[in-house]
Amino acid sequence: MNTLLTFSIPLLCSSLVWSGYLEYDQDVLIPEDWTHGDRVDPREELELTFALKQQNVNLLEETLRLVSDPDSAFYGKYLSLEKVSSLVRPSELTQKAVRHWLQSHGIRNCLTVSTQDFLHCTMTAEVAETLLPGSRFHRYFRDGQSLVRSSAPYSVHDGVHQHLDFVGGLHRFPPKGQIFSREQKRSKAGVHLGVTPAVLRARYNLTAADVGTAQNNSQAVAQFLEQYYHPADLAEFMSLYARSFQHRSQVDRVVGTQGGGKAGLEASLDIEYIMSTGANISTWVFTNPGRHESQEPFLQWMVLLSNMSDLPWVHTISYGDDEDSLSAAYMTRINTEFMKAGVRGISLLFASGDSGAGCRHVGKDQNCFRPSFPASSPYVTTVGGTSFKNPFSVSYEVTDYISGGGFSNVFKMPDYQVSAVQGYLKSVAAKLPPQSYFNVSGRAYPDMAALSDNYWVVTNRVPVPWVSGTSASTPVVGGMLSLINDRRLLKGLPALGFLNPRLYKLKGQALFDVTEGCHMGCLDEQVQGQGFCAAPLWDPVTGWGTPNYPALLAVLLAQ
Ligand SMILES: *[C@@H]1O[C@H](CO)[C@@H](O)[C@H](O)[C@H]1NC(C)=O
Ligand SMILES: *[C@@H]1O[C@H](CO)[C@@H](O)[C@H](O)[C@H]1NC(C)=O
Ligand SMILES: *[C@@H]1O[C@H](CO)[C@@H](O)[C@H](O)[C@H]1NC(C)=O
Numbered sequence: 001m002n003t004l005l006t007f008s009i010p011l012l013c014s015s016l017v018w019s020g021y022l023e024y025d026q027d028v029l030i031p032e033d034w035t036h037g038d039r040v041d042p043r044e045e046l047e048l049t050f051a052l053k054q055q056n057v058n059l060l061e062e063t064l065r066l067v068s069d070p071d072s073a074f075y076g077k078y079l080s081l082e083k084v085s086s087l088v089r090p091s092e093l094t095q096k097a098v099r100h101w102l103q104s105h106g107i108r109n110c111l112t113v114s115t116q117d118f119l120h121c122t123m124t125a126e127v128a129e130t131l132l133p134g135s136r137f138h139r140y141f142r143d144g145q146s147l148v149r150s151s152a153p154y155s156v157h158d159g160v161h162q163h164l165d166f167v168g169g170l171h172r173f174p175p176k177g178q179i180f181s182r183e184q185k186r187s188k189a190g191v192h193l194g195v196t197p198a199v200l201r202a203r204y205n206l207t208a209a210d211v212g213t214a215q216n217n218s219q220a221v222a223q224f225l226e227q228y229y230h231p232a233d234l235a236e237f238m239s240l241y242a243r244s245f246q247h248r249s250q251v252d253r254v255v256g257t258q259g260g261g262k263a264g265l266e267a268s269l270d271i272e273y274i275m276s277t278g279a280n281i282s283t284w285v286f287t288n289p290g291r292h293e294s295q296e297p298f299l300q301w302m303v304l305l306s307n308m309s310d311l312p313w314v315h316t317i318s319y320g321d322d323e324d325s326l327s328a329a330y331m332t333r334i335n336t337e338f339m340k341a342g343v344r345g346i347s348l349l350f351a352s353g354d355s356g357a358g359c360r361h362v363g364k365d366q367n368c369f370r371p372s373f374p375a376s377s378p379y380v381t382t383v384g385g386t387s388f389k390n391p392f393s394v395s396y397e398v399t400d401y402i403s404g405g406g407f408s409n410v411f412k413m414p415d416y417q418v419s420a421v422q423g424y425l426k427s428v429a430a431k432l433p434p435q436s437y438f439n440v441s442g443r444a445y446p447d448m449a450a451l452s453d454n455y456w457v458v459t460n461r462v463p464v465p466w467v468s469g470t471s472a473s474t475p476v477v478g479g480m481l482s483l484i485n486d487r488r489l490l491k492g493l494p495a496l497g498f499l500n501p502r503l504y505k506l507k508g509q510a511l512f513d514v515t516e517g518c519h520m521g522c523l524d525e526q527v528q529g530q531g532f533c534a535a536p537l538w539d540p541v542t543g544w545g546t547p548n549y550p551a552l553l554a555v556l557l558a559q
C-alpha cells in the first residue's frame with residue numbers, strides 16, 4: 001500500500017510534473033468494501049478503452065449553449081450523431097498515432113464508435129502492462145463480484161500523450177448506488193404515508209389524462225453494478241399501484257445483458273417510477289453491456305451513447321462518485337460526452353446523491369464538504385430530494401436531509417446559474433457555512449428536486465416500503481420531462497434537450513419552492529452534522545424546487 005500512497009502527493013504539489021501520466025490525480029486507492037486478490041495471469045485477456053483527443057470541443061460547447069438557450073435562434077436545432085461525429089472526430093494525426101502505437105504492441109482487434117473518439121481493445125495483461133508502463137493488474141472482490149484493476153498508476157509513451165485523454169479500465173471502481181431503506185420507528189402512532197404513483201400524481205398535479213401518446217417518444221434508465229429489474233416485478237407493481245391511469249407494464253428495449261438472479265432494488269425503483277410519471281411512454285433500460293471484469297460500467301454506457309444514432313430523449317441515472325476520487329482528465333472528457341448528448345437534444349438527469357453536502361476529512365480536526373460527480377457536472381440536470389412536511393398526508397415539501405448538494409471544486413459556475421446562485425449566497429450570507437468548506441465559484445447543484453422519502457417498490461415479487469434516496473426523485477422528474485417532451489413532439493416542437501439554461505430562466509416559475517430545512521454535512525462545533533439550508537428561490541439543497549406539472553407543461557410548451 002505504500003507505493004499507492006506516494007502517488008497522492010501530486011494532489012498537493014501541483015508544480016510536480018508527471019511526464020507520461022494522463023491521470024496523475026486519479027485516486028488509485030481501493031474502496032474499502034473491495035478485497036485485494038492476486039495479480040492477474042499475464043496471459044489473461046483484458047478490455048481497455050482509449051479516449052482519443054477530440055477536435056472542436058469549444059465549438060461543441062458553444063453549440064450546446066445555442067441549442068439549449070430558449071432565446072437563441074438555434075434553440076432546439078439539434079445535431080444528428082453524424083453531425084456530432086464530423087464536429088468532434090479526432091484528427092487524422094491523432095487516429096494514426098494511436099493506432100500505430102497499439103499496432104506496434106500487436107493490438108489489432110479494436111472496436112471504434114461512430115464518433116471515432118473511443119477505441120475499445122482486447123489484449124493480454126502482459127501486453128497491457130508493457131503498453132501502459134506502471135500498470136499492474138490485480139483482481140478485486142466484493143459480494144461475489146470480481147473486477148480487474150491496476151493497483152498503480154499507468155503512464156503512456158510520449159508520442160501518444162498529446163493524442164489521448166485517458167485510458168479506461170484501470171482504476172475506477174463501479175460507483176455506489178444512491179438508495180437506502182429508512183425504516184421508521186414503529187412506536188410512532190398513525191400510518192405513515194408511503195409514496196406510490198398515486199401519491200406522486202396527486203402532489204405534482206398529474207391527471208389521468210397526463211400520459212404519453214406520441215408515437216416516437218421514449219425514455220430510459222441506465223443501470224450499472226449488476227442491477228437487474230424483473231419484468232414480473234414491474235407488472236405486479238403496475239397492477240398494485242397504477243390502476244387510476246393508463247400506463248405500460250413492459251420495458252420496450254433492454255440494451256445490454258439482462259442477467260438472471262435476484263432483481264436489484266435500485267433497478268426496480270428506477271424503472272417502476274419513470275414508467276409511473278412518464279406513463280404510457282416507451283421505456284428502455286440500459287444495463288452494463290457486454291460486461292468484462294476490466295470494464296468501467298459507466299464509461300461503457302457513455303461509449304454506447306456515442307455509437308447509437310437512435311436514442312430515447314430522456315435518460316435518468318442514479319449513480320455518483322466523490323469528485324475528489326476522479327481525475328480531472330476523466331471528468332473533463334465525460335463532460336464532453338454529456339455535451340455530445342446535449343447537442344443531440346438528449347436530456348441527462350443525475351441523482352444529486354444521498355449524503356447532503358458530503359464530508360471529507362482534510363486534516364486533523366479539519367473537514368470540508370465533498371461534492372459528487374456527475375452531479376456536479378455543468379452539463380447535466382441534477383435532481384435533489386424532499387419529503388412531505390406532514391409525513392401522514394400529501395402536504396407541501398421540505399428538505400430531505402440526505403439531498404445531495406453543494407459546489408464543485410473542479411468545474412466553474414456555468415453562466416446560466418450565476419445570478420440564481422449569487423442571489424442565494426447574498427440572501428443567506430450570514431448563515432452560510434464557512435468558506436473553507438466549499439468553493440463559491442464552482443458549479444452549484446442540484447437544479448431541481450422531487451420527493452425522495454419512503455417509496456413503495458416491488459422487488460423479487462414483494463412490495464417493499466421505506467425505500468429512499470435521490471435515486472427515487474430522479475426517475476420521477478425524468479418521467480415528467482418525458483411527458484412534456486411528448487406534448488412538444490405532438491405540437492411539432494423539438495424535445496427539451498439540455499434543460500438547465502431554460503430551467504434557470506424560469507426563475508422558479510411553475511415549481512414548488514422548497515424553503516424549509518437543511519441537509520446534512522459536516523460542519524463541526526456549533527452546527528454539528530449540517531451542510532446548507534433551503535431558502536426561497538434556488539438553493540444548493542433542492543435547487544429551484546419540485547415540479548408543478550400542469551404549470552411546468554404550460555411554460556415549457558410555449559416554444
Ligand atoms: C459500434 O457500432 C458498430 C456498428 O454497429 C459496431 O461494429 C462496433 O463494434 C460498435 N463499437 C463498439 C465499441 O461496441
Ligand atoms: C397543484 O397543486 C397545488 C398544491 O397541491 C395546488 O395548490 C394547485 O392549485 C394545483 N393546481 C395547479 C393547476 O397548479
Ligand atoms: C398510449 O400510447 C400509444 C402510442 O404509443 C397511443 O397510441 C395511445 O393512444 C396511448 N394511450 C392513451 C390512453 O393515450
Ligand SMILES: *[C@@H]1O[C@H](CO)[C@@H](O)[C@H](O)[C@H]1NC(C)=O
Binds near residue numbers: 442
Ligand atoms: C474553486 O473552483 C475553481 C473553479 O470552479 C477552481 O479553479 C479552483 O481551483 C477551486 N479552488 C479550490 C480551493 O478547490
Ligand SMILES: CC(=O)N[C@H]1CO[C@H](CO)[C@@H](O)[C@@H]1O
Binds near residue numbers: 216217310311312
Ligand atoms: C428512440 C426511439 O424510440 N426510436 C424509435 C422510433 O421509431 C422507430 C420506428 O418505429 C424505431 O425503430 C425507433 O427505435
